Amino acid sequence: PAEIAELCNDNLKAAQRVYAARFPDRRYPTRKTMKLLLRRAQQGYLKRNRKKTGPKENNILVTLAAVELNPNISTRNIENEHGIPQKTMKQHLPTEED
Numbered sequence: 001p002a003e004i005a006e007l008c009n010d011n012l013k014a015a016q017r018v019y020a021a022r023f024p025d026r027r028y029p030t031r032k033t034m035k036l037l038l039r040r041a042q043q044g045y046l047k048r049n050r051k052k053t054g055p056k057e058n059n060i061l062v063t064l065a066a067v068e069l070n071p072n073i074s075t076r077n078i079e080n081e082h083g084i085p086q087k088t089m090k091q092h093l094p095t096e097e098d
Helices: 002-007 012-022 031-042 057-069 075-082 086-092
Strands: none
Touching: 012 031, 057 075, 057 086, 075 086
């Protein structure tokens, strides 16, 4: 929305119309919201989100090594010892299917 407002020379009503035309299937922000977003962008508080990176290869290797050394170790213990989140481990550990 801030880029569109700048495109419309800070005319927020025009920015609303451009946004609604550009994204017809979305809800469009009110003039007040556009004003707040424009102010945040001008002050440098609006930043693009970084792309998520995959898990570090080292984390996967540490997890697999810990399980290889002790097959009965819990993901909680691995998290406490190595600082690897349980969610990361659960994504990469093989599960036993009954």
